[in-house]
Amino acid sequence: MVSKEREVAIEAVLKACTVCQKVFNTLVKGETVIKQDESPVTIGDFAAQAIVSITLQKHFPDFKLVGEENSKALKESESLRKRVTNLVNETLESKYSEEEIMKAIDRGTYEGGSTGNFWVIDPIDGTMGFLRGGQYAVCLGYTVNGEITLGVLGCPNLPCNDMDENGPKGCLFIGEKGLGAFQRNFGSNEDVKIHVSQADTTAKAKFCESFESSHSSHKDSAEIASLLNITLPPIRIDSQCKYGIIARGNAEVYLRFAREGYIENTWDHAAGSLIVKEAGGIVCDMYGKPLDFSKGRQLINNKGVIATNGILHNQVMKAIKSVFKLNNVLLA
Numbered sequence: 001m002v003s004k005e006r007e008v009a010i011e012a013v014l015k016a017c018t019v020c021q022k023v024f025n026t027l028v029k030g031e032t033v034i035k036q037d038e039s040p041v042t043i044g045d046f047a048a049q050a051i052v053s054i055t056l057q058k059h060f061p062d063f064k065l066v067g068e069e070n071s072k073a074l075k076e077s078e079s080l081r082k083r084v085t086n087l088v089n090e091t092l093e094s095k096y097s098e099e100e101i102m103k104a105i106d107r108g109t110y111e112g113g114s115t116g117n118f119w120v121i122d123p124i125d126g127t128m129g130f131l132r133g134g135q136y137a138v139c140l141g142y143t144v145n146g147e148i149t150l151g152v153l154g155c156p157n158l159p160c161n162d163m164d165e166n167g168p169k170g171c172l173f174i175g176e177k178g179l180g181a182f183q184r185n186f187g188s189n190e191d192v193k194i195h196v197s198q199a200d201t202t203a204k205a206k207f208c209e210s211f212e213s214s215h216s217s218h219k220d221s222a223e224i225a226s227l228l229n230i231t232l233p234p235i236r237i238d239s240q241c242k243y244g245i246i247a248r249g250n251a252e253v254y255l256r257f258a259r260e261g262y263i264e265n266t267w268d269h270a271a272g273s274l275i276v277k278e279a280g281g282i283v284c285d286m287y288g289k290p291l292d293f294s295k296g297r298q299l300i301n302n303k304g305v306i307a308t309n310g311i312l313h314n315q316v317m318k319a320i321k322s323v324f325k326l327n328n329v330l331l332a
């Protein structure tokens, strides 16, 4: 039986994707504000988080939400507030006040943890890609007692068929614990089961990483790729679309090595990591430890993120151990 959470998550992510596409088509440069962490955030991020929050609230009135965004910038800017309010109201069936929309966004301030049920939303993951016209994803995860049990990624600019840039674009990835991973193309109701690549030699493997070298060291990944005899150039795309392409077998390895001291956010990995696991892959940190979503809003117990098709996992982990000169790396 299809769970209510799954149905609602798909509805929420699709509506949020609609608003993102609309914002991209009408975005003017001046509407990007810089948050304290200096990542760009657009009216799209706020509107998408509001839409997901309102949709969850409609079906699950007591829901809890760990979300990337909050309403601080909206409280400080009337024009931003009005733009976001208009966008939300143009997308949803009912009309909401500015106050209601800011409250919906601020449902996302939940601290997370190891008990109970809560949702995790990154309304636009890959904001840099979004602004560039590249890849981005609306990412919604559901957590039960510290473990991700449902993940939905909405990828409006991702080719539906392999990486065919000339074919149709826009797809969802859906993963449910124990039930597998699926792709549903925008405009379709058909969920197609997906599986990681069965490639078993690193020399023919494809790896992916962040487009932005400030998010993940391209130098370190190149060294690892060289040690593994990977000859194909890296696939550099923004956002959790990387998890999607691992899950459906377009690449075998995803490497992410942030700068020293950077702690990853749960919303950047919740949905995507479950989808890869449900597609038969393995996701862990650079020490081979599983990502621990039970410690609050960030992955404080982890460093780096690695996803593989499983078959090549131990070879990749051994290369990481060697390049970073680590003493202890867990193998699968």
Ligand SMILES: Nc1ncnc2c1ncn2[C@@H]1O[C@H](COP(=O)(O)O)[C@@H](OP(=O)(O)O)[C@H]1O
Residues within 6 Å of the ligand: 039, 068, 122, 124, 125, 126, 127, 128, 129, 209, 210, 211, 212, 214, 215, 216, 237, 238, 239, 240, 258, 259, 262, 265, 268
């Ligand atoms: N210095 C840094 N190192 C690693 N990740 C970073 C970073 N600065 C920002 N990020 C995170 O990287 C995410 C994008 O990942 P990717 O590089 O795979 O596209 C951003 O998500 P948002 O775009 O939602 O802010 C942000 O949370």
Ligand SMILES: [Mg+2]
Residues within 6 Å of the ligand: 039, 040, 041, 068, 127
């Ligand atoms: Mg951000």
Ligand SMILES: [Mg+2]
Residues within 6 Å of the ligand: 122, 124, 125, 126, 267, 268
């Ligand atoms: Mg993100």
Ligand SMILES: [Mg+2]
Residues within 6 Å of the ligand: 045, 068, 122, 123, 124, 125, 126, 127
């Ligand atoms: Mg984001």
